[in-house]
Amino acid sequence: MTGRGTPRRLLQQMFAAAVDSAQxxxxxxxxxxxxxxxxxxxxxxxxxxxxxxxxxxxxxxxxxxxxxxxxxxxxxxxxxxxxxxxxxxxxxxxxxxxxxxxxxxxxxxxxxxxxxxxxxxxxxxxxxxxxxxxxxxxxxxxxxxxxxxxxxxxxxxxxxxxxxxxxxxxxxxxxxxxxxxxxxxxxxxxxxxxxxxxxxxxxxxxxxxxxxxxxxxxxxxxxxxxxxxxxxxxxxxxxxxxxxxxxxxxxxxxxxxxxxxxxTPQMALEAAAEVARAAGVVPHILGDSIEGEARDVGKVMAAIARQVAQHGQPFATPCVLLSGGETTVTVRGKGCGGRNVEFLLSLAVALDGLAGVHALAADTDGVDGQQEIAGAYLAPDSLARAWDQGIRPRDSLDDNDGHGFFQALGDSIVSGPTLTNVNDFRAILIESRR
Structure with a gap:
């Protein structure tokens, strides 16, 4: 779809560039x-x-x-x-x-x-x-x-x-x-x-x-x-x-x-933006200091992505929405999670399999929550694959089980210790409208 191969590969290259800028x-x-x-x-x-x-x-x-x-x-x-x-x-x-x-x-x-x-x-x-x-x-x-x-x-x-x-x-x-x-x-x-x-x-x-x-x-x-x-x-x-x-x-x-x-997080987002431009995708940095409940931020970002994908507003496609900051998770369940996978799972539920939208959310230190997992990748078919395995996405979200959800799909991002830390990295890639 781009000069850098698959959406997943492009998102991972953007994450790697963000981390590398802060080495x-x-x-x-x-x-x-x-x-x-x-x-x-x-x-x-x-x-x-x-x-x-x-x-x-x-x-x-x-x-x-x-x-x-x-x-x-x-x-x-x-x-x-x-x-x-x-x-x-x-x-x-x-x-x-x-x-x-x-x-x-x-x-x-x-x-x-x-x-x-x-x-x-x-x-x-x-x-x-x-x-x-x-x-x-x-x-x-x-x-x-x-x-x-x-x-x-x-x-x-x-x-x-x-x-x-x-x-x-x-x-x-x-x-x-x-x-x-x-x-x-x-x-x-x-x-x-x-x-x-x-x-x-x-x-x-x-x-x-x-x-x-x-x-x-x-x-x-x-x-x-x-x-x-x-x-x-x-x-x-x-x-x-x-x-x-x-x-x-x-x-x-x-x-x-x-x-x-x-x-800083802004420097990291700008490094990721350069990778997107080289691949022919227009980057938009929405903010380097976004806070709030991870699941609420996921819902808001899903609404923006939907508007872009369906109406070309406020940005034309193809584009990638970049953001950083540090969200929070009020723990109510007993699952295995972190703020990045909580955000991504909430985004997935809100998008409900919207075509052409891919995302990656990860912690730039390589550890999301208390797990040695940086974050995860979301594809348009992630929810469908979860249902096929008998996994109920909303139940996973209610149980704060983001890592469990994405691990079951094989979509966890495992980087190992990156030896730096410029906070959360979030990228939502929206392919060209057809």
């Missing part, structure tokens, strides 16, 4: 010469590399491979299990995601210990990417790891947005919400960020360990009330007393901090 080996090296210039030409100054996130190990490797400065490199980063890569000078620690574990807690404590003795001639290069909130797990004094794990479980199932979840995390952490940068003072801090959050807000990427936070404990308590989150007495005390207040943007200890976005 640390491509997007990080151009920023290193500016970091090197911050170090004194001679003297005791050194570069300490720290970080957290699903891409942090690959980012550390990119620093080692392309570092232009004379100063020696050392440091420690923590990444998700299975996302580590070998490094020579930076220690790599693997820990759990999305629920934090003891390995992440120990790594976070060690990172804080490493930065405490630094002086004004030293530079901290902080490598931050999506997933860092769970991986950099160091609770406030008086709060346990078990408290954080229980809270994370509730938040992940509540339907709260990532911004709301990270607001709570910032106020219950000894290292997030600017506290890590404050601990680095008086050293200079340069943070290189790979964004996985809608709006690319630095305070929400790994809950902002090196940036000031304008939100308050009162804001965190409002989120608790909004979603009916149950807090143990010690956690509630930290918020109500103000003991969990984060470091604010005007804090003098942050004066030597600098933050740079090196990869």
């Amino acid at each position: 640390p080996a491509h997007c990080l090296p151009p920023h290193l010469p500016q970091v090197a210039r911050l170090l004194p030409g001679s003297g005791p100054g050194r570069l300490l590399v720290i970080g957290a996130g699903k891409a942090s190990a690959a980012m550390a490797r990119a620093v080692e491979d392309h570092w232009p400065g004379p100063a020696p490199i050392s440091g420690l980063v923590v990444t998700r299990y299975g996302h580590g890569v070998p490094c020579r000078q930076v220690e790599i620690v693997e820990a759990a995601h999305p629920l934090p574990d003891a390995a992440g807690l120990r790594a976070a404590a060690r990172i804080r210990e490493l930065v405490m003795p630094l002086g004004a001639d030293d530079v901290v290069l902080c490598l931050i990417s999506g997933g860092g909130s769970a991986l950099l797990a160091l609770p406030l004094e008086g709060i346990t790891l078990e408290d954080k794990q229980a809270l994370n479980r509730q938040l992940l199932e509540s339907g709260a947005s990532i911004g709301e979840i990270n607001c709570l995390r910032r106020h219950l952490s000894a290292i997030k919400g600017g506290r890590l940068a404050a601990a680095c003072h008086p050293a200079r801090v340069v943070s290189l960020l790979i964004s996985d959050v809608p709006g690319d807000k630095a305070c929400d990427i790994a809950s902002g360990p090196t940036v000031g936070d304008a939100s308050s404990c009162a804001d965190a308590l409002a989120i608790v009330r909004r979603y009916g989150i149950a807090l143990p007495a010690n956690v509630r005390e930290a918020l109500e007393s103000g003991r969990g207040e984060s470091v604010k943007p005007d804090d003098a200890r942050l004066a030597g901090s600098e933050t740079r976005l090196i990869a």
